[in-house]
Amino acid sequence: MKNLSLHTQQNRREFLRGIGLATGLGGVAVVIGLAAVRKRPTSVNFGCSDQGLCSKCGLYKNCPLPLRQTVWQIDPYKCIACGNCATYCVLEESAVKCVHAFAMCGYCELCTGYFEAEPAALNSGAENLLCPTGAIIRNKIEDPYHEYIIDEPLCIGCGKCVKGCSAFGNGSLFLQVRHDRCLNCNECSIAKSCPSGAFRRVPANQPYLLKEIQQDE
C-alpha cells in the first residue's frame, strides 16, 4: 500500500512537471509567433514592380497600395469546367459561380447552357433544365432575346452549363471566383486541383477576367 502511494505521488509529480514544461514551451512559442507577426518592414520597396513577387512579400495581404494586392481568378479561356471548383473550395458553398456575358450570348431559343441537349419541351420544367440545382433563371425580354440570371446561392460552380454553352454556343456562360465570397487563401485549394491551370492571381482592383466579343475585322 505504501509503495502504491509513493508510486502515485511520483506519477502526479511527473504529470505536473509535464504540464509545466508544456505550458512553458507553449508560452515561448506564442511569444515568438507574435513577435514574428508584429515585425513588419516599414519600407514598401521590395522590388515588387513584378506582381508575381507579391505573394513572397510580407506586406502583400495588407499592402497599402491597391495595385499590389492580388486575388484569385479563373481564366475563362483555359477553364474546362471540370467540376473541381464545386468541391475543392474550403468553403461549404464554393466561391466560384457561373456568370453570363450578355454581349456574347447568341440568344438561342434552344439554349444549350440552359436546357438539356435534348429537352422534352422548351419550358422551365425541371426535367428540361440543364442546371442540376436550378440556378439559372431565364426571362423573356422580347423575341428572340432572353435574359439569363444566375441565382448565386443555388449555383455551386459545377460548370455543367459552361460545358453546354461551350459545346454548341458562343461560350457566354463561364465560371468566375466571386470576391464577395472568396477568402483569398494564400494557397487556393481549387487552384491546386485545377487540371488546366486556369487559376491565377490578378490585381485586386481588376478582380475579374471576363470574356469579350471577338472583334472581327
Add this chain to the structure above:
Amino acid sequence: MQKRIHITGKNFAIIIIVVLAIIAGITAFFRIDTTGRKGSGLGPEFSYDLDTYREIDPDLILYEEIKKFSTGLRETRAIAAGRGDNQNIYVAGDSVIVKFSPDGKKLSEIQLENPPRCLTVGENDTIYVGTKNYMVVYNNEGKRLSQWEHLGPNAYLTSIAIEKKHVFAADAGNRIIHHLDITGNLINRIGAKDPSRNIPGFVIPSPYFDIAITADGLLRATNPGKHRIEAYTFGGDFEFSWGRPSLAIEAFCGCCNPVNFALLPDGNFVTCEKGLTRVKIFDAEGNFIGVVAGPQQFIEHEKVCNEKTANRTAVGLDVAVDKQGRILILDSCLKEVRIFIRKKEPVTIQP
C-alpha cells in the same frame, strides 16, 4: 532476472491513441486528394456527356474521304467550287483567295485589301468576295473588277449566291439577305421579320448564315436559331421550311445548326453542324438520306476547336460541291480541305 514491462491503463490508452492517429494519417494520405486528379466527386447528374451521340450507324455513312490537303493559310473562312468546266477549288482566308486544282495543288493566289468572309464563283469564272460589310468582284486572273457599296457598320457577310443577274448576300450582322443586281445595286432585302407576310425572321446566334439557289428558282437560307432551312422567292416571300431541333441524326443538334450547306447536282442538300460535328445529306423536301461524315471523323477537328475557345467565329465547317458531285469540306480549325465521294446507294429515312 528478467525485467518485466508494466503497461498501465494510461500508457495503453496513449499507445492506442498514437496508433489510431498514425492510421488516420496514412488513410488521409492515400484518400484525400489535393491535386484534383481524382476528379470533382460530383454525381452523374453534374456530368455533360454527348458521347452517345458521337457514334453513327456505319450503314448511314454514304461517303468516303478520298483526299485532304492543307490550305497553307493561317486562317480560313470559306470554300467555293468553280462552275461549268471550271473544276478548281477556291478557298478564302487571311487576306487572300487561293485557287487550287481539283486534286489540291495550289494554282494561284489573289491578294485582297481586307480579310474575306465568303465567296462564290459566278458566270465566266468571276469571283465574288464578301468582306465584313461589302463585296468585291474579281476576274479569274485576280484583277479587281469592282467594289460594291458598304452595307452598313453592322453588316457581316457570310454567304453569296448568284443566279444570272441576281446576287444575294447573306448578312449575319443584320440578320437579312441583301438582294442585289449584277452591278451591286440593291433590289430588295429578304427575311426581315414580318408577321403580316408570315416571315418569321432569321435567328443568327453566331456568324453562320448560308444561302444557295436551287433549281426550282427559290432562294434557300439557313435559319440556325430555328434549326431549319427556309425557302424564299426572289421577291422575299416565305415559301416553306424544313428541319427540326434534335440530337437525333435526322435533325439539327444543339442551339444553332446547320451552320452551312451546299447543293448536290441531284438537288439534294449537304448540311454541316457544329458542336456535334456532322455532315449530312437531305433531299429537297428535307428527308434525311444519309451521312457524309460524323463526329468520329472529326476528332482532331473538335479537339482543336475546343482549344480555340477564344475564336468561336471560325469553328464551323464550310462546304461546297463540285461538278462531279464531290463534297469539299473546309475545316477552319485545321486549315485543310477534305474531299468526299459517294460510296453506296442512299437509305431514305423520314424525319
